[in-house]
Amino acid sequence: MSPLQYSPPINYTPKPSGIPFKIKNPSAKPWLSQATATVAQATATVAHATLAQATLCSASNNSSGYWYEQIDHDGESSFMDSKYKDSYTVFRNVVKDFGADNTGKNDAAAAITAAIKAGPSNGPDRGSSSMGTTGQPAIIYLPAGTYLMKSSLQLYVGTVIIGDPTNPPVLKASSDFKNDHIIYAKDPNFGGTINFYIGIKNIILDSTNVGADKSINLLDWTVSQATQLTNVGFNMPTNTAKHVGLTTQYDYNSNLILNDLWFKGGAIGMKLSGQQWVFKNISFSGTTTGVQAGGTDIVFLGCRFEQGTLGIDAQGTSGSLTVVDTTGVGMGTLISSSSSNTAGNSIVLDNVQNSGATVKIGGQTTLSGNVANTWVHGHLYTSKNAKLQSQQGQTVTTSRSPSLLSGKNYFTMAPPTYQEYGTGQVLNIKNVPGIPVYGDGETDDTRNINSILSRYKSSCSLFYFPAGTYIVTDTIFVPAGTRIIGDPYASTLSAVGSNFEDESAPRAMFRVGYPGDVGVAQVSDMLFTVADILPGCKLVEINIAARSPGDVGFWNTHFRIGGAAGSQVESECTDDPNDCKAAWGLLHLTTTSSAYIENMWGWTADHDLDGNNPQTISTGRGLLVEGTAATWLIGTGFEHNTLYQYNFQYARNVFTAMQQSETPYWQGQGSKALNPAPWEYLASSDPDYSNCASRDSKCRMALFERIYGASNLFLYGGCNWVFFNNNGDCSGDCQTNAIEIANSTSIYLYGTNTKSTTNMVLEGTNVIATESDNAGGWGGVIAGYLYDS
Structure with missing residues (x-):
């Protein structure tokens, strides 16, 4: 591999493609x-x-x-040909099954590589691109111990490395380590933006055996949505100019979240370029530069920087940098950014503690010390002045809801391991006796x-x-x-069957509690989908409220409509969205719910993961939030849903950190269906697009965010991307409206980014903020938008 620090041009267009599932069971229907x-x-x-x-x-x-x-x-x-299925093992213990040495005395790289690559005993290996994206799941389990690494590990789509969280295993590079990374997470056969379903958790990567004067990177993480990097430590020598913890240097990527990591020593903790991230609960100690943050929309949440020269190098953050509930101790400078003549390079600080230079812009100290409330550098809209204000550093008040907090900070928690x-x-x-x-x-x-x-x-x-x-x-x-x-x-x-066919009476496939229920309900590492075209299927509905924050939660749990083996949507929904109302909606947080959601991708497929079928799918709705007690959404993305991606209908007390969304590729100029079509039975929470002319195809495209009758919404890091019109490339004004707010109070939007959209924010039907007025980043950037707050 040759390294590539890749930042996309403003006219970047995704190139989706699938992986042939050559040993799929042809009779599986x-x-x-x-x-x-x-x-x-x-x-x-x-x-x-x-x-x-x-x-x-x-x-x-x-x-x-x-x-x-x-x-x-x-x-x-499940959908592998029976000829191979019986000899394919998902769970692989690298010590018991492949003889890896975990004493630290002998090279373990070859044995772990064998565990990663193993396919069916009578079939192709996992590096051969023969089992699609979804057909080759592999859990690579590392028991406690030290694994000496003389060469790199290469992952493939569907690979998850899991260690023992009670005693995390250490992958330790040898003094004569051969390569430039201990782990390459990106499947080398495919682009970074289609590297899905890859995970690493509960391990430590260690380069302290490698000379401080030798270049080494511990992990390359050039992957995209539906991936997880959590509870991983990066241990590097101090006083080195050449050790880097994490990179994304082998292609463009579209990630959502990195969470609950620690970095010790090293020249750079994370050296990144890509689309968007939220970095949650990450600590850096003795790292010269914590993060080189190249990207469009980046959020730091609950991070800590100690004893370093620079915390966040945001010179390459073209859109917005939002830093929340974060601390610097013994740092030379916490944040360094570039000066800009556009709305780009925006900075928002919210509850940040630091004793020295907090922000430098263009080499000059702009802000020192703590930020008790919210500090905005960039374009700002306030309730008292709905006209654009370009601020070089303005303090505003964000009145956080107590129900969302732990102390003064927004509540967060690590994904449960149940250790x-x-x-x-x-x-x-x-394996329950008598109930198969x-x-x-x-x-x-x-x-x-x-x-x-x-x-x-x-x-x-x-x-x-x-x-x-x-x-x-x-x-x-x-x-x-x-x-x-x-x-x-x-x-x-x-889901499959007639119970989910009636669009006028949607039925939940997975219902969590009934209205009024209070207690614990937690879901981790699951995926929800449909096996058929089911216009009445609401995939998940949450009614239960948590007694304490985090008692009700979803972690690393995702949605996929179409685009994969095992669903008729993959083969039948190839041309006309009117013929493919595949699901009523993905996730509904009802009025009685109170839930914590972290690392969730709600994806209606734009391409076939397991082949080359075109995918033209209409899923009615993305995420509908009606909860009023407390809702947390951290590292979420909802893409390609028809009426909206995020809808906050009479919702109250909601905290989000990173909302990423894209319009359906089939919508826009030339589309065969204009919103709300093909959906005929609209719920009271649905936008009806009556503000658009009947044939205005760019106005009748899915809203990224709809906020109606809501209050106390705190939304940090909004990514709203348009790439296509009618499945054809599009640049410039490809969609009319991005975000619509009406009849709401105390709405705070920080770090809002758009691409190829005319109007960024509407208040009711009135255009307030346009992309041309807020040009920057990948199209438009608003540092702060305060609606009736």
């Missing part, structure tokens, strides 16, 4: 028929009574080690999943869904007290 799993006892009836969970669970004494290492793993690649659980508390959904569940992409598992969740709801069990596709023909009900975890990107619930 879950949308045609489903055998129902045998139920050994009467199917449990789900009660509709309000449930208030009285007590929290206590963990057992976990003396046998991390539960994920100890339990049986019986996951599968405190013993194996006896983990219930494999496929298959997850085979063929059998209807609905009744038995519901039966298990109902029967064991008070047992404080952790429900583990092994890799596979679980066919669902009616609503899965998740009661209070439920904790669910899957194999990342491989454990899928897929």
